[in-house]
Amino acid sequence: MTDTDNAIATDETDRLIASNKVEGTTVYNDEGEKLGSIYNFMVDKVSGEVEYAVLQFGGLFGLGADYYPLPWDLLTYDTEQGGYVVDLDKETLEAAPRYSDEEPRYDRAYGEQVYGHYGLTYPGI
Amino acid sequence: MTDTDNAIATDETDRLIASNKVEGTTVYNDEGEKLGSIYNFMVDKVSGEVEYAVLQFGGLFGLGADYYPLPWDLLTYDTEQGGYVVDLDKETLEAAPRYSDEEPRYDRAYGEQVYGHYGLTYPGI
DSSP states (O other): OOOOHHHHHHSSSEEEEEEEHHHTOOOEEEEEEEEEEHHHHHEEEETTTEEEEEESSSSSBBBBBBBEEEEGGGOOEEEEEEEEEEEOOOOHHSSSOOOOSSOEEEEEEHHHHHHHHHHOOOOOO | OOOOOHHHHHSSSEEEEEHHHTOOEEEEEETTTEEEEEEEEEEEEETEEEEEEEEEEEEEETTTOEEEEEEEEGEEEEEETTTEOOOOHHHHHHHHHSSSSSSSOHHHHHHHHHHHHHHOOOOOO
């Protein structure tokens, strides 16, 4: 919100990254094609663990956009491209769980559906 | 960024909360006094664990503000007040690790200093 170039440059260490630096960051696939950007991410209130990074794709100013909750583990930050890279082919993403207007309930069943789609085990309770 | 009232109302479940909903949320102490608001939070890139929620206090539009990194565990969301409550007395907060202009390095030594100040064990590596 009050980010300056300086804040953006320092809101990150080798191991930690600031939440407001993640939001809006571009997401690429392995071929360097732009998939979208990180809209926000969903955190477990008690454990403080990030369960999903939500990829925003398409739309204008958030209108008509699709949102793809991705397991946090799928994202790798690429310093060269200045964005996240996810190793996903088009088929996997086209069939992936997504929403547009109404947010899902983000319960265990949804978690298993999303993580299962990417071949991962849902870590939540 | 593209929050509407509707998005704010649904960006939360019983167990998960959206990153952009946490940012800007008011923080109170046990007596209901306003301490400040959440500026952002720091996430472990690999594990996806939130290590700090950063409390912003004072200043105007981010100028001259102080930033207090707080262990995530200290924060409890209070639906009645619509904000986070931390059980901290003034003395603890006045002596707490903080920064204004330049961000700290957020390494292990800093983590132990911050968590230690609040009587907690640093969970990071």
